[in-house]
Amino acid sequence: MSIPAVRLNHAVLFVADLQRSIDFYTSVFDMQVAATEPRADAAFLRLTKGDNHHDLGLFGIGAGERKRPGIGLYHLAWQVDTIEQLEEARLALADHDAYTGESSHGATKSVYGKDPDGNEFEVMWMLPREHWGRFEHEAPVERLDLGAEVASWSGVRTAGRVVTEAVAR
Structure with missing residues (x-):
């Protein structure tokens, strides 16, 4: 069994100074802050010309007593269609002994895994934009009840545009 990802949805970085990184990405890439999560010292940025919930996640490593890995890539997120x-x-992921957890981020539902070298990744599905509601500007980290989500969203395709046919060249 393989995962039918439709695109790489977002990247998440560990950063030394969260506000400095927010300032950099919002000015250099014309991004906007889509959501913050103070409990995790995190910000989620969206490209102003895009339709994604967030394109880049930033997690500060200097807050509190938390120990985090070094500055750099935290994980990549692969988006599935349903x-x-x-x-x-x-x-x-469980079949490949690679499953590490799952969570709900409001507008997105996620499962996590690690490759054989320990690199973490996320596989996620995004609610249709018209259903983001309060999650337009929030990205909580909450328990995922995947069975309930399947019952609620069965047959609903991802919020991102998916190319289903090869483009003729």
């Missing part, structure tokens, strides 16, 4: 595929991804 919530059922997210459920299948969880099974595929």
